[in-house]
Amino acid sequence: MQLQVQNSQATDIDVIFEFYDLAIAHQKKVFNKHWQGFNMDMVQTEINENRxxxxxxxxxxxxxxxxxxxxxxxxxxxxxxxxxxxxxxxxPDFRGYAFVKEIIKWAKDYAVGNNIKFIRMDTWADNKKLLGYYTDCGFNYVGVVTMEKTDGLPKHYEGISLSLFEIVL
Structure with a gap:
C-alpha cells in the first residue's frame, strides 16, 4: 500500500465536495450536530493557497x-x-486507516520545516467519541471555547462550544 499526502488541485474540487457530502450524511447518523455545507470560494482559495x-x-x-x-x-x-x-x-471505503495519525506525521514534518511550534485542532465540545480519538492520536486537550464571533467561518460554528486540542512541538 502506497500512502501519499499531496496538495489538492482545482480538478479535485468535485471530489472534495463529494467527501463533504459523505461526511455530513455520516455525521447525521452518528451525532446530534453536522456541518452545514461549505462555500465553494473558500475551498477554491484553500486550493489556490496550497492549504x-x-x-x-x-x-x-x-x-x-x-x-x-x-x-x-x-x-x-x-x-x-x-x-x-x-x-x-x-x-467510507477507507475508514480505519488512522488518517489522523498520518496527518499528524505530515504536520510535524511541515512544522519542523517552517518553524511552527503547535499542531492544533478543534471539534464540537460534546462529541465524546472524537474527543477521545484525538487524545488517543496524541493531541492534548487544552479547553473549551464558546464561539461568539463567527464571521468568515462556516455556518456550523454559529452558537457552539468547541473543544481545543494541540500538540506542542
Whole structure:
C-alpha cells in the first residue's frame, strides 16, 4: 500500500465536495450536530493557497483535509506559531486507516520545516467519541471555547462550544 499526502488541485474540487457530502450524511447518523455545507470560494482559495490536501492510497483519494496558519476567532490570544487542521474527511471505503495519525506525521514534518511550534485542532465540545480519538492520536486537550464571533467561518460554528486540542512541538 502506497500512502501519499499531496496538495489538492482545482480538478479535485468535485471530489472534495463529494467527501463533504459523505461526511455530513455520516455525521447525521452518528451525532446530534453536522456541518452545514461549505462555500465553494473558500475551498477554491484553500486550493489556490496550497492549504487543501488529499491523502492518496495507491493513487485513489481516500481522505481530504484543510489547514490554516491563523485561527483567531477560535484560538483568541493563543493564535500564533501553529498549523491548524480542519475538515478531515475519510471516504467510507477507507475508514480505519488512522488518517489522523498520518496527518499528524505530515504536520510535524511541515512544522519542523517552517518553524511552527503547535499542531492544533478543534471539534464540537460534546462529541465524546472524537474527543477521545484525538487524545488517543496524541493531541492534548487544552479547553473549551464558546464561539461568539463567527464571521468568515462556516455556518456550523454559529452558537457552539468547541473543544481545543494541540500538540506542542
Amino acid at each position: 487543501q490536501y488529499k491523502i492518496l492510497i495507491d493513487g485513489v483519494v481516500a481522505c481530504v483535509f484543510a489547514v490554516t496558519f491563523n485561527d483567531p476567532l477560535i484560538w483568541g490570544t493563543r493564535d500564533h506559531d501553529a498549523i491548524y487542521i480542519h475538515r478531515i474527511v475519510t471516504h
